Amino acid sequence: xxxxxxxxxxxxxxxxxxxxxxxxxxxxxxxxxxxxxxxxxxxxxxxxxxxxxxxxxxxxxxxxxxxxxxxxxxxxxxxxxxxxxxxxxxxxxxxxxxxxxxxxxxxxxxxxxx
Amino acid sequence: xxxxxxxxxxxxxxxxxxxxxxxxxxxxxxxxxxxxxxxxxxxxxxxxxxxxxxxxxxxxxxxxxxxxxxxxxxxxxxxxxxxxxxxxxxxxxxxxxxxxxxxxxxxxxxxxxxx
Numbered sequence: 001x002x003x004x005x006x007x008x009x010x011x012x013x014x015x016x017x018x019x020x021x022x023x024x025x026x027x028x029x030x031x032x033x034x035x036x037x038x039x040x041x042x043x044x045x046x047x048x049x050x051x052x053x054x055x056x057x058x059x060x061x062x063x064x065x066x067x068x069x070x071x072x073x074x075x076x077x078x079x080x081x082x083x084x085x086x087x088x089x090x091x092x093x094x095x096x097x098x099x100x101x102x103x104x105x106x107x108x109x110x111x112x113x114x
Numbered sequence: 115x116x117x118x119x120x121x122x123x124x125x126x127x128x129x130x131x132x133x134x135x136x137x138x139x140x141x142x143x144x145x146x147x148x149x150x151x152x153x154x155x156x157x158x159x160x161x162x163x164x165x166x167x168x169x170x171x172x173x174x175x176x177x178x179x180x181x182x183x184x185x186x187x188x189x190x191x192x193x194x195x196x197x198x199x200x201x202x203x204x205x206x207x208x209x210x211x212x213x214x215x216x217x218x219x220x221x222x223x224x225x226x227x228x229x
Binding site for chain 2: 004031033040041042043044045048090094099100101102103104105106107108
Protein backbone atom coordinates (compact mmCIF):
# COMPACT_ATOMS: atom_id res chain seq x y z
CA UNK A 1 0.00 0.00 0.00
CA UNK A 2 1.54 3.27 -1.13
CA UNK A 3 -1.25 5.47 0.13
CA UNK A 4 -0.80 8.68 2.03
CA UNK A 5 -4.00 9.77 3.70
CA UNK A 6 -5.03 13.23 4.75
CA UNK A 7 -7.87 14.43 6.94
CA UNK A 8 -9.97 16.35 6.49
CA UNK A 9 -10.12 16.79 2.72
CA UNK A 10 -11.80 20.18 3.09
CA UNK A 11 -11.55 22.55 6.01
CA UNK A 12 -13.30 25.84 6.63
CA UNK A 13 -11.80 28.03 9.32
CA UNK A 14 -12.43 31.48 10.76
CA UNK A 15 -9.73 34.12 10.93
CA UNK A 16 -7.90 33.88 14.22
CA UNK A 17 -8.97 30.30 14.94
CA UNK A 18 -6.63 27.31 15.11
CA UNK A 19 -6.43 24.67 12.39
CA UNK A 20 -5.09 21.14 12.71
CA UNK A 21 -4.51 18.94 9.67
CA UNK A 22 -3.66 15.25 9.85
CA UNK A 23 -1.57 13.02 7.61
CA UNK A 24 -0.88 9.30 7.84
CA UNK A 25 1.11 6.68 5.93
CA UNK A 26 1.67 2.99 6.54
CA UNK A 27 4.80 2.57 4.44
CA UNK A 28 7.15 3.04 7.40
CA UNK A 29 8.72 6.01 5.67
CA UNK A 30 11.42 7.95 7.49
CA UNK A 31 10.45 11.36 6.24
CA UNK A 32 7.14 13.17 6.13
CA UNK A 33 6.63 16.56 4.49
CA UNK A 34 4.05 19.33 4.44
CA UNK A 35 3.65 21.59 1.42
CA UNK A 36 1.43 24.59 0.79
CA UNK A 37 0.04 24.95 -2.71
CA UNK A 38 -1.68 28.09 -3.94
CA UNK A 39 -3.20 28.51 -7.42
CA UNK A 40 -0.62 29.02 -10.18
CA UNK A 41 2.25 28.62 -7.74
CA UNK A 42 4.71 25.84 -7.06
CA UNK A 43 4.13 23.67 -4.02
CA UNK A 44 6.08 25.29 -1.21
CA UNK A 45 7.75 23.16 1.42
CA UNK A 46 6.69 24.28 4.89
CA UNK A 47 8.41 21.71 7.06
CA UNK A 48 9.43 18.09 7.23
CA UNK A 49 10.17 15.41 9.79
CA UNK A 50 13.14 13.15 9.29
CA UNK A 51 12.41 10.45 11.85
CA UNK A 52 11.71 12.50 14.98
CA UNK A 53 13.60 15.59 13.90
CA UNK A 54 11.51 18.53 12.74
CA UNK A 55 12.92 20.92 10.14
CA UNK A 56 11.00 24.09 9.37
CA UNK A 57 11.70 26.48 6.54
CA UNK A 58 13.04 29.84 7.68
CA UNK A 59 10.25 31.93 6.23
CA UNK A 60 7.47 29.83 7.72
CA UNK A 61 9.14 28.99 11.00
CA UNK A 62 6.74 30.89 13.22
CA UNK A 63 3.57 30.29 11.25
CA UNK A 64 3.32 26.51 11.29
CA UNK A 65 3.90 23.86 13.89
CA UNK A 66 3.90 20.13 13.58
CA UNK A 67 4.05 16.95 15.58
CA UNK A 68 4.85 13.36 14.76
CA UNK A 69 3.67 11.16 17.63
CA UNK A 70 4.72 8.01 15.80
CA UNK A 71 6.20 6.98 12.47
CA UNK A 72 2.82 6.86 10.73
CA UNK A 73 1.23 10.16 11.69
CA UNK A 74 2.14 13.77 11.21
CA UNK A 75 0.08 16.87 11.90
CA UNK A 76 0.24 20.45 10.68
CA UNK A 77 -0.97 23.07 13.15
CA UNK A 78 -1.83 26.70 12.56
CA UNK A 79 -2.31 28.54 15.82
CA UNK A 80 -4.23 31.50 14.42
CA UNK A 81 -5.41 31.29 10.84
CA UNK A 82 -5.21 34.29 8.56
CA UNK A 83 -6.74 34.83 5.14
CA UNK A 84 -3.34 34.18 3.57
CA UNK A 85 -3.42 30.60 4.84
CA UNK A 86 -6.15 29.66 2.38
CA UNK A 87 -4.50 27.05 0.17
CA UNK A 88 -4.18 23.37 -0.58
CA UNK A 89 -1.97 21.57 1.93
CA UNK A 90 -0.19 18.49 0.63
CA UNK A 91 1.41 15.87 2.81
CA UNK A 92 4.09 13.58 1.40
CA UNK A 93 6.40 10.87 2.65
CA UNK A 94 9.60 9.24 1.45
CA UNK A 95 11.72 6.28 2.41
CA UNK A 96 15.27 6.50 3.52
CA UNK A 97 17.85 9.17 2.99
CA UNK A 98 19.00 10.18 -0.44
CA UNK A 99 18.11 12.59 -3.18
CA UNK A 100 16.74 9.98 -5.55
CA UNK A 101 13.96 8.78 -3.29
CA UNK A 102 10.44 9.25 -4.54
CA UNK A 103 7.96 11.25 -2.51
CA UNK A 104 4.46 9.85 -2.19
CA UNK A 105 1.76 12.47 -1.92
CA UNK A 106 -1.59 12.51 -0.22
CA UNK A 107 -4.75 13.94 -1.84
CA UNK A 108 -4.40 17.22 -0.01
CA UNK A 109 -6.54 19.26 2.35
CA UNK A 110 -8.14 22.36 0.92
CA UNK A 111 -8.21 25.00 3.63
CA UNK A 112 -10.43 28.03 3.25
CA UNK A 113 -10.11 30.79 5.83
CA UNK A 114 -12.97 33.26 6.12
CA UNK B 115 19.33 29.61 -4.21
CA UNK B 116 18.13 26.52 -5.99
CA UNK B 117 15.23 26.96 -8.37
CA UNK B 118 13.25 25.25 -11.10
CA UNK B 119 11.69 27.08 -14.03
CA UNK B 120 8.82 25.84 -16.15
CA UNK B 121 8.21 28.47 -18.77
CA UNK B 122 4.81 27.29 -19.95
CA UNK B 123 1.94 27.57 -17.55
CA UNK B 124 -0.58 26.17 -20.02
CA UNK B 125 -0.06 23.90 -23.00
CA UNK B 126 -2.96 22.86 -25.21
CA UNK B 127 -2.51 20.51 -28.10
CA UNK B 128 -4.37 18.02 -30.26
CA UNK B 129 -4.31 14.29 -29.64
CA UNK B 130 -1.54 12.59 -31.60
CA UNK B 131 0.81 15.56 -31.64
CA UNK B 132 4.14 15.46 -29.83
CA UNK B 133 4.49 16.83 -26.33
CA UNK B 134 7.38 18.84 -24.99
CA UNK B 135 7.28 20.51 -21.60
CA UNK B 136 10.26 22.64 -20.69
CA UNK B 137 12.18 22.50 -17.45
CA UNK B 138 15.40 24.25 -16.51
CA UNK B 139 16.99 24.47 -13.12
CA UNK B 140 19.61 26.29 -11.09
CA UNK B 141 21.61 24.66 -8.34
CA UNK B 142 25.07 24.83 -6.82
CA UNK B 143 24.98 21.09 -6.34
CA UNK B 144 27.06 19.32 -9.02
CA UNK B 145 24.99 16.12 -8.94
CA UNK B 146 21.35 17.14 -8.90
CA UNK B 147 18.40 14.79 -8.90
CA UNK B 148 15.60 15.83 -11.25
CA UNK B 149 12.02 14.61 -11.24
CA UNK B 150 8.79 14.96 -13.16
CA UNK B 151 5.62 14.58 -11.12
CA UNK B 152 2.16 14.40 -12.69
CA UNK B 153 -1.11 15.32 -11.04
CA UNK B 154 -4.36 14.31 -12.67
CA UNK B 155 -7.59 16.04 -11.71
CA UNK B 156 -8.70 15.13 -8.19
CA UNK B 157 -5.66 12.94 -7.66
CA UNK B 158 -2.40 13.23 -5.74
CA UNK B 159 0.85 14.16 -7.50
CA UNK B 160 2.78 11.02 -8.39
CA UNK B 161 6.23 10.39 -9.73
CA UNK B 162 6.50 10.06 -13.51
CA UNK B 163 10.26 10.17 -14.16
CA UNK B 164 13.49 10.78 -12.32
CA UNK B 165 17.14 11.07 -13.30
CA UNK B 166 20.52 11.95 -11.94
CA UNK B 167 22.70 10.70 -14.79
CA UNK B 168 23.93 13.24 -17.30
CA UNK B 169 22.88 12.71 -20.92
CA UNK B 170 21.01 9.50 -20.19
CA UNK B 171 17.43 9.19 -21.41
CA UNK B 172 14.90 7.92 -18.87
CA UNK B 173 11.48 6.64 -19.93
CA UNK B 174 8.19 5.72 -18.33
CA UNK B 175 4.63 5.34 -19.60
CA UNK B 176 5.54 6.71 -23.02
CA UNK B 177 7.18 9.84 -21.63
CA UNK B 178 10.91 10.45 -21.69
CA UNK B 179 13.37 13.02 -20.47
CA UNK B 180 17.12 13.49 -20.57
CA UNK B 181 19.08 15.36 -17.94
CA UNK B 182 21.52 17.75 -19.60
CA UNK B 183 23.80 19.28 -17.02
CA UNK B 184 25.49 21.45 -19.64
CA UNK B 185 22.25 23.32 -20.22
CA UNK B 186 20.67 22.63 -16.81
CA UNK B 187 17.62 21.17 -18.48
CA UNK B 188 15.28 18.23 -18.02
CA UNK B 189 12.55 18.62 -20.63
CA UNK B 190 9.66 16.15 -20.71
CA UNK B 191 8.68 14.69 -24.07
CA UNK B 192 6.25 12.26 -25.59
CA UNK B 193 5.96 11.38 -29.25
CA UNK B 194 2.16 11.29 -29.41
CA UNK B 195 -0.20 12.91 -26.91
CA UNK B 196 -3.22 11.05 -25.60
CA UNK B 197 -6.37 12.47 -24.05
CA UNK B 198 -5.42 10.79 -20.77
CA UNK B 199 -2.20 12.81 -20.64
CA UNK B 200 -4.19 15.90 -19.67
CA UNK B 201 -2.83 16.79 -16.25
CA UNK B 202 -0.63 19.16 -14.28
CA UNK B 203 3.06 18.39 -14.66
CA UNK B 204 5.67 19.49 -12.14
CA UNK B 205 9.40 19.47 -12.65
CA UNK B 206 11.32 19.24 -9.39
CA UNK B 207 14.89 19.31 -8.11
CA UNK B 208 16.07 17.40 -5.07
CA UNK B 209 18.58 19.01 -2.79
CA UNK B 210 20.12 18.15 0.55
CA UNK B 211 19.02 20.26 3.48
CA UNK B 212 19.20 19.95 7.25
CA UNK B 213 20.16 16.30 7.23
CA UNK B 214 17.54 15.25 4.72
CA UNK B 215 16.47 15.90 1.17
CA UNK B 216 13.75 18.19 -0.09
CA UNK B 217 12.11 18.89 -3.41
CA UNK B 218 12.13 22.27 -5.07
CA UNK B 219 9.18 22.40 -7.44
CA UNK B 220 8.61 24.42 -10.56
CA UNK B 221 5.31 26.25 -10.88
CA UNK B 222 3.84 23.49 -13.03
CA UNK B 223 2.56 23.15 -16.59
CA UNK B 224 -1.09 22.36 -17.19
CA UNK B 225 -1.30 20.11 -20.24
CA UNK B 226 -4.64 19.83 -21.99
CA UNK B 227 -4.98 17.37 -24.85
CA UNK B 228 -7.93 17.95 -27.16
CA UNK B 229 -9.56 15.34 -29.44
